[in-house]
Amino acid sequence: MQALFNDLVGIVGETGVLREASDMAPYVADVRGFYQGNAQYVVRPRSTDEVAAVVALCVERSVPVQAQGGNTSLCGGSVPFADARGVILSLSRMRRIREIDAANHSMTVEAGCVLAEVQRAAIEADRFYPVSLGAEGSCQIGGNIATNAGGTGVLRYGNTRENILGLEVVLPNASVWNGLRGLRKDNTGFDLKHLFIGSEGLLGIITAATLRLHPLNTRHIAAWLAPVSIEAAVELLGLFQSSLGPQLTAFEVLNSAQLQKVLKHMPDRRSPLDPAHPWHILTELGCTTDEAGLQANLEALLQKAMSSGLLTDAAVASNETQRAAMWNIRHSVTDAIKAAGRGIAHDIAVPVSKIPEFVRRVTPVLEQRFAAIQIVIVGHLGDGNLHFIPLFDFDVWETFPDPQAVIDEVHRLTYGIAMELGGTFSAEHGIGRYLVAEMRQYKSGVELSLMRSIKDALDPRGLFNPQKMIPE
Ligand SMILES: Cc1cc2nc3c(=O)[nH]c(=O)nc-3n(C[C@H](O)[C@H](O)[C@H](O)COP(=O)(O)OP(=O)(O)OC[C@H]3O[C@@H](n4cnc5c(N)ncnc54)[C@H](O)[C@@H]3O)c2cc1C
Known part of the structure; x- marks a missing residue:
């Protein structure tokens, strides 16, 4: 363990490796307080080369690598499991805006840039970066890309995916793919950036991105x-x-x-x-x-x-x-729900035309099953995406002898109806560790096996964000 620590310090410097429990605390728990993980160290490289060197070292020593951005994941994707086998690779010290090309309506930024900083930099150049969400003061561009974040601007400007022109990624074999192209058209084989957008840290570490900018609404x-x-x-x-x-x-x-x-x-x-x-x-x-x-x-x-x-x-x-x-x-x-009780979050989407049917069908089913349930709904109606959050007061929640069984049942009833209506069980937050069972239940065998093949091809030893997203 000490050897790994020394070698990591050799790459990123002393201030770049955290090992005290109090220093690591903000990195090992998720934003909602649902998941408590652990890690050997938190490593904070300052450059793409340092990320590649950390990855090479971890792979050589068979140490799992948990990528982390702003740690605002709502599905436990950004925190490791409690076994403390791996390291958390935090992008928080990679915050440079490398270039703004106003004429090309693009900007190239490092993965650790906070979304709100990127929005501000675009505005200063009389341009607009349209991805916007409640966590924009702390989530990072790399995390947005790894989760294909949605938010409030999707109706007009699309998800994060539609606003990415190019990527730079450190692969699990420690090589660096420089795909930082600011092109709207490039039909030269597979468009590889799409492999990493929404890959939740399973396929590589995103270190920089070229973003699509838009005219600034005044x-x-x-x-x-x-x-x-x-x-x-x-x-x-x-x-x-x-x-x-x-x-x-x-x-x-x-x-x-x-x-x-x-x-x-x-x-x-x-x-x-x-x-x-x-x-x-x-x-x-x-x-x-x-x-x-x-x-x-x-x-x-x-x-x-x-x-x-x-x-x-x-x-x-x-x-x-x-x-x-x-x-x-x-x-x-999000803060209000956290304070109000134990919410059981569902980030569902159905075709916009089916939203009323979803609400009208699922609400009575849950209300009949659980007398004290409160149906809390917020969402991006224009995208057919509802955050459907059945909630129990804390004192009611404590009376349930098996809370996990309640969560499972509410999930089953809610997702079942969303899926029947041609919907999805995760519209924008991703899978993380929260929805792995639903992946097994609702994704076809063909889709899961394609995902596994891609994962195995890029990360044959399964060291990047293990046990997340793809069921084993
Ligand atoms: C108040 C609040 C409101 C929110 N609103 C929305 C919303 O409207 N829409 C929405 O889509 N989400 C929303 N979210 C969820 C969350 O903010 C997004 O998923 C966000 O994109 C995560 O970014 P992050 O930097 O915090 O990533 P993290 O939480 O740190 O990580 C998320 C995932 O990405 C991976 N990852 C992070 N950085 C990298 C990288 N550089 N390379 C490879 N993998 C990486 C992690 O391993 C993890 O799997 C909200 C969260 C909160 C707390």
């Missing part, structure tokens, strides 16, 4: 809407999409239970509308020119929605402070 309007039902919310989405086209940049949904949890546990948040309305939508419009028409378009649309009975009420943010306050509510949901 005008934004946010509005908070209360549709009469979930069916009306979906109809409203269609109306907004056909009337506003690319001006529509977000269409987020919360049910009343979710909003009330935010208001209760974050007392400085104020609901723009009566929180008792069953459903709430946060929508945003954006455009690159200061079109006076944007506000008028929105108001005309809201009028139309009111008179056709889709909307009960609406509030349009009249300044930046109000707009930020609306987004603060949306971005507080």
Whole structure:
């Protein structure tokens, strides 16, 4: 063990290796406090060459390598198991913005750059990097790519995958693949970057990326809407999409239970509308020119929605402070749920048209099975993606003799209906260790065996992020 420590220090320097339990604590537990892992060391290289040298050393000594970015994974993907066999390879010291090519609408950044820093750097260059999520103040670009993160901008700009032009990756054999190309067109064989996007640290360590930038929207309007039902919310989405086209940049949904949890546990948040309305939508419009028409378009649309009975009420943010306050509510949901009780998270997606059916079918099934269950829903309606979180008060949770059996049953009932509707059991958070059993249950044998073949080809000794994502 001491030999490994000395050799790691030889590569990354003394400050680059953590071994005290108190120093390693933030790296070995997940953000929600569901998983407690352990590791021999946390290693923090400063360059691609150092990452490659650490990988070479670990592979030579058969030491598992757990890649870690901002450690905001919601599926236990970023923390190792408790056996302390491996090392955590943290990208947090690789934070350089290598290049911004404004004319090419691209920027090349190191994997440890925090998402919010990247967004700011793009804005300073009069460009826009559109991936945005509640954890953007701490999640890293490498982690976003490894999980193909979604977030609130997918409706207009796509997932992380659609915003990546090139990658640099250290492979499990310690070679470095430099695929940092800023091209929109390159039909020269397999497009290998897609192999690593969404691979959750199983196939290689992403050390840098060339990101696709967009024109910067200079005008934004946010509005908070209360549709009469979930069916009306979906109809409203269609109306907004056909009337506003690319001006529509977000269409987020919360049910009343979710909003009330935010208001209760974050007392400085104020609901723009009566929180008792069953459903709430946060929508945003954006455009690159200061079109006076944007506000008028929105108001005309809201009028139309009111008179056709889709909307009960609406509030349009009249300044930046109000707009930020609306987004603060949306971005507080994870903390509110953590404070409110034991939530059983599901990150499902179904075709947008099936969202009402999903909600109408699954809610009574769960309510009949568990008397004290509360159905908390928040999600990216425009993407057909709901974070469906049945929740129990902590005192109720403690009365369950076998909590894991409750989790398993809620999962089975919820995922079963999502899958019947042509959906998925993980829309944007990935698999990690949380959903390995569901991979076995719902993925076809052909898909799983393809995944295993790719994993075995790149990482034959199974040292990169072992026991995650692909069932053994
Ligand atoms: C409040 C909150 C809100 C969130 N909202 C959203 C949301 O709206 N949409 C969404 O998609 N997710 C969301 N998430 C989940 C999470 O933020 C994303 O999955 C994010 O992309 C993870 O980035 P990270 O840097 O924290 O990665 P980590 O959590 O550190 O790692 C995630 C996975 O990626 C791997 N990995 C990390 N870095 C690298 C690398 N450089 N090379 C190879 N593998 C790597 C890890 O091994 C792990 O498997 C949210 C999380 C929180 C806490």
